[in-house]
Amino acid sequence: xxxxxxxPTFLKIPAQKREKILAVATxxxxxxxxxxxxxxxxxxxxxxxxxxxxxxxxxxxxLFLTVVQAGIxxxxxxxxxxxxxxxxxxxxxxxxIRSIQETSRDSALIxxxxxxxxxENASLAREIAHEMESVSAGIYTRLIRQGQERGEIRxxxxxxxxxxxxxxxxxxxxxSYACEYYEERFRVYAGEDILGRDDFVVDxxxxxxxxxxxxxxx
Amino acid sequence: xxxxxxxPTFLKIPAQKREKILAVATxxxxxxxxxxxxxxxxxxxxxxxxxxxxxxxxxxxxLFLTVVQAGIxxxxxxxxxxxxxxxxxxxxxxxxIRSIQETSRDSALIxxxxxxxxxENASLAREIAHEMESVSAGIYTRLIRQGQERGEIRxxxxxxxxxxxxxxxxxxxxxSYACEYYEERFRVYAGEDILGRDDFVVDxxxxxxxxxxxxxxx
Amino acid sequence: xxxxxxxPTFLKIPAQKREKILAVATxxxxxxxxxxxxxxxxxxxxxxxxxxxxxxxxxxxxLFLTVVQAGIxxxxxxxxxxxxxxxxxxxxxxxxIRSIQETSRDSALIxxxxxxxxxENASLAREIAHEMESVSAGIYTRLIRQGQERGEIRxxxxxxxxxxxxxxxxxxxxxSYACEYYEERFRVYAGEDILGRDDFVVDxxxxxxxxxxxxxxx
Amino acid sequence: xxxxxxxPTFLKIPAQKREKILAVATxxxxxxxxxxxxxxxxxxxxxxxxxxxxxxxxxxxxLFLTVVQAGIxxxxxxxxxxxxxxxxxxxxxxxxIRSIQETSRDSALIxxxxxxxxxENASLAREIAHEMESVSAGIYTRLIRQGQERGEIRxxxxxxxxxxxxxxxxxxxxxSYACEYYEERFRVYAGEDILGRDDFVVDxxxxxxxxxxxxxxx
DNA sequence: GATGAATGAGGGTTCATTCAT
DNA sequence: GATGAATGAACCCTCATTCAT
Numbered sequence: 004x005x006x007x008x009x010x011p012t013f014l015k016i017p018a019q020k021r022e023k024i025l026a027v028a029t030x031x032x033x034x035x036x037x038x039x040x041x042x043x044x045x046x047x048x049x050x051x052x053x054x055x056x057x058x059x060x061x062x063x064x065x066l067f068l069t070v071v072q073a074g075i076x077x078x079x080x081x082x083x084x085x086x087x088x089x090x091x092x093x094x095x096x097x098x099x100i101r102s103i104q105e106t107s108r109d110s111a112l113i114x115x116x117x118x119x120x121x122x123e124n125a126s127l128a129r130e131i132a133h134e135m136e137s138v139s140a141g142i143y144t145r146l147i148r149q150g151q152e153r154g155e156i157r158x159x160x161x162x163x164x165x166x167x168x169x170x171x172x173x174x175x176x177x178x179s180y181a182c183e184y185y186e187e188r189f190r191v192y193a194g195e196d197i198l199g200r201d202d203f204v205v206d207x208x209x210x211x212x213x214x215x216x217x218x219x220x221x
Numbered sequence: 222x223x224x225x226x227x228x229p230t231f232l233k234i235p236a237q238k239r240e241k242i243l244a245v246a247t248x249x250x251x252x253x254x255x256x257x258x259x260x261x262x263x264x265x266x267x268x269x270x271x272x273x274x275x276x277x278x279x280x281x282x283x284l285f286l287t288v289v290q291a292g293i294x295x296x297x298x299x300x301x302x303x304x305x306x307x308x309x310x311x312x313x314x315x316x317x318i319r320s321i322q323e324t325s326r327d328s329a330l331i332x333x334x335x336x337x338x339x340x341e342n343a344s345l346a347r348e349i350a351h352e353m354e355s356v357s358a359g360i361y362t363r364l365i366r367q368g369q370e371r372g373e374i375r376x377x378x379x380x381x382x383x384x385x386x387x388x389x390x391x392x393x394x395x396x397s398y399a400c401e402y403y404e405e406r407f408r409v410y411a412g413e414d415i416l417g418r419d420d421f422v423v424d425x426x427x428x429x430x431x432x433x434x435x436x437x438x439x
Numbered sequence: 440x441x442x443x444x445x446x447p448t449f450l451k452i453p454a455q456k457r458e459k460i461l462a463v464a465t466x467x468x469x470x471x472x473x474x475x476x477x478x479x480x481x482x483x484x485x486x487x488x489x490x491x492x493x494x495x496x497x498x499x500x501x502l503f504l505t506v507v508q509a510g511i512x513x514x515x516x517x518x519x520x521x522x523x524x525x526x527x528x529x530x531x532x533x534x535x536i537r538s539i540q541e542t543s544r545d546s547a548l549i550x551x552x553x554x555x556x557x558x559e560n561a562s563l564a565r566e567i568a569h570e571m572e573s574v575s576a577g578i579y580t581r582l583i584r585q586g587q588e589r590g591e592i593r594x595x596x597x598x599x600x601x602x603x604x605x606x607x608x609x610x611x612x613x614x615s616y617a618c619e620y621y622e623e624r625f626r627v628y629a630g631e632d633i634l635g636r637d638d639f640v641v642d643x644x645x646x647x648x649x650x651x652x653x654x655x656x657x
Numbered sequence: 658x659x660x661x662x663x664x665p666t667f668l669k670i671p672a673q674k675r676e677k678i679l680a681v682a683t684x685x686x687x688x689x690x691x692x693x694x695x696x697x698x699x700x701x702x703x704x705x706x707x708x709x710x711x712x713x714x715x716x717x718x719x720l721f722l723t724v725v726q727a728g729i730x731x732x733x734x735x736x737x738x739x740x741x742x743x744x745x746x747x748x749x750x751x752x753x754i755r756s757i758q759e760t761s762r763d764s765a766l767i768x769x770x771x772x773x774x775x776x777e778n779a780s781l782a783r784e785i786a787h788e789m790e791s792v793s794a795g796i797y798t799r800l801i802r803q804g805q806e807r808g809e810i811r812x813x814x815x816x817x818x819x820x821x822x823x824x825x826x827x828x829x830x831x832x833s834y835a836c837e838y839y840e841e842r843f844r845v846y847a848g849e850d851i852l853g854r855d856d857f858v859v860d861x862x863x864x865x866x867x868x869x870x871x872x873x874x875x
Numbered sequence: 876g877a878t879g880a881a882t883g884a885g886g887g888t889t890c891a892t893t894c895a896t
Numbered sequence: 897g898a899t900g901a902a903t904g905a906a907c908c909c910t911c912a913t914t915c916a917t
Binding site for chain 5 (some may be wrong): 479490499
């Protein structure tokens with residue numbers, strides 16, 4: 004869960020250099036996918052030598068994993084921010100959706116996520132899954148459970164499964180704002196102009212999720 | 222939507238050979254992704270020459286698109302089957318979920334879907350999106366609308382957006398039964414043994430979706 | 440010298456079909472060179488099957504040689520026409536130059552010649568040389584000799600060598616009207632607009648050749 | 658005229674390695690033509706990796722152009738040497754012819770020239786033409802003009818056209834000592850043993866050219 | 876520790892030629 | 897004789913990784 008994928012040397016170089024490498028690598032991987040990303044090019048664009056990259060990371064794969072992990076930590080911070088507030092739970096959901104709309108557009112990170120699941124390299128996918136999902140899984144599940152305790156969310160549903168369903172909706176929504184494929188899919192479902200109707204989307208998704216989770220009257 | 226990606230010659234060869242090629246290609250693409258799939262290997266494993274493959278398809282990309290489209294048509298048939306029955310709408314949803322459980326396990330097709338969105342080749346992704354989603358988008362949206370007309374589904378929600386949310390859940394569920402990455406994610410959310418608890422999953426998802434869509438009492 | 444490069448079958452098919460094949464092949468070879476010409480494409484464009492082409496010619500090479508030989512015979516006819524007249528010899532030269540200007544522009548045949556010498560396949564080149572040059576060599580040499588006998592051309596020069604020098608000039612002139620490379624070279628020597636100044640070219644070349652061959656006043 | 662076709666890296670490697678690569682490439686291209694030359698083979702024979710070749714040159718085409726340009730510079734040096742002497746102009750011509758005889762035999766370079774014009778790749782041909790001919794065109798034209806000024810060469814002929822005719826003769830003569838096809842052609846014109854009668858050739862060609870250019874008596 | 880030149884296996888694609896119908 | 901589908905060797909080029917300096 005906390006393993007690092009880089010070699011110790013990477014942690015000893017100036018922060019600025021480290022961040023430049025990660026920024027360039029994130030952009031390249033998210034734009035081109037794992038296979039089509041060229042390590043030599045990343046090195047050049049980050050202003051370091053290939054040799055150095057291989058001093059910091061054993062393989063292309065390790066660099067990729069490091070980039071993903073850095074992204075996860077960023078995501079974690081965003082989500083935590085939303086949840087730590089003390090608004091009623093259902094209103095937190097609205098915040099999440101708005102946050103997705105704001106951060107996912109043009110987000111290299113989300114595109115990266117979209118691509119991971121498809122990584123031809125199955126073992127790579129598995130390795131990422133755990134650390135990546137632990138974050139949101141944990142947060143969503145805790146949220147649901149809290150809501151159930153407070154009586155704001157129905158108790159007759161498994162917190163994990165509800166969190167799973169919720170994340171299914173949110174994950175696909177993220178992709179819909181970040182990846183061409185899902186953008187197109189979103190339009191097919193909701194109309195050509197849906198990417199410009201953010202308030203409508205928030206309203207509708209909240210409505211859907213709210214009913215799904217709310218304690219049934221009576 | 223109806224364009225074919227193969228050359229006419231491909232349609233003229235014996236059905237058995239055609240299916241062998243598609244079966245091998247589907248397996249290879251879904252196991253290795255687009256980039257890591259070797260056309261020469263597909264040819265060898267399908268028992269034809271590379272030359273022949275290139276007589277049937279202009280490029281690797283066209284073969285890939287053909288494989289995807291064949292999968293879409295299969296998916297279409299499965300979904301149509303479920304929806305054409307005259308069960309009450311909410312019970313149809315249960316059928317869909319069961320159908321996902323049955324067909325997604327070991328499904329090269331679904332893995333393929335998972336991979337498409339991530340295709341480094343953005344234009345390829347866009348090209349597939351429309352024809353692929355038109356199928357389920359159409360079916361789900363029609364279903365919701367029908368439900369609204371019959372009074373089984375709440376009218377205060379946009380049919381397209383509801384269908385979108387529904388498909389988000391189902392799509393991710395499909396991936397969860399087909400791709401390593403999503404399997405792992407599923408376990409993180411719902412427990413190590415979730416892949417063996419199909420009835421529980423059906424029950425929980427139905428419960429979630431039902432509330433989400435159902436007409437609110439009173 | 441008179442060997443044919445095709446199989447007997449080629450001579451038995453309808454003349455129209457035979458000529459269509461040669462016409463298409465000549466165009467293709469002259470536009471793309473030997474290596475870049477695709478036999479399957481020639482077949483398709485000539486409206487016959489590849490199988491048939493290989494019934495008529497053992498190899499791509501044989502087809503090429505046949506095309507070249509057909510071209511030689513055409514050239515032969517043109518040249519003979521010029522020389523058989525009974526104009527004074529030096530005025531015949533003018534006719535040759537004008538004939539070159541008229542026939543070489545857009546001439547697949549000449550481009551073909553230009554390419555032969557460079558055929559990577561050395562043996563192919565040698566094979567063509569004899570039959571190809573015998574034509575003009577014979578005519579030019581006979582012409583010079585005739586001129587020497589008539590006293591129109593200096594006797595202190597070897598007829599063969601003079602014919603060789605003459606053909607060097609004419610051959611390169613032909614290429615200069617037919618092939619991009621030599622066109623460019625021509626422009627470098629004689630100015631950007633030289634390809635539009637035909638009379639000037641005739642005048643200058645005649646002037647040069649005339650002095651070269653003419654009996655020196657004494 | 659001064660553009661290089663290689664990447665900067667090529668200029669930084671040891672001269673010996675650079676020359677080895679150019680030597681091997683020149684040989685391969687001149688023996689097999691552009692299309693039939695195998696880059697991987699050049700690499701192996703030059704004792705470097707394919708990867709390196711592609712570090713030095715973007716494409717096969719660029720390597721070819723570099724080889725040609727190197728040849729042009731060599732030709733330039735030879736020609737300049739001949740012309741810089743202060744012999745009377747017509748005697749310089751004799752030097753050129755002797756120089757052709759000496760350098761063209763077994764000259765990969767000249768064979769290369771012979772092949773360029775025929776390059777299936779028309780754009781490639783055009784690109785080479787300018788830089789290649791500028792050299793000899795310039796020298797020959799300057800020579801003629803100088804001769805005209807000095808009164809050694811007739812003034813009633815255009816310097817560029819005379820240089821063109823001259824180069825036509827010399828170019829074909831070069832090919833006649835270097836390429837199989839033109840060797841054969843030479844024999845057809847001047848007899849089977851012509852390649853062994855160098856003095857005769859010099860004498861005859863000088864005689865031809867001299868009359869062509871010389872001021873007419875009286 | 877940093878560099879970046881060097882490596883070479885690997886893969887998409889073409890096309891001359893064959894041969895079963 | 898005609899057809900054209902099938903074959904598969906061959907080649908240009910890429911890029912993850914290594915290693916001498």
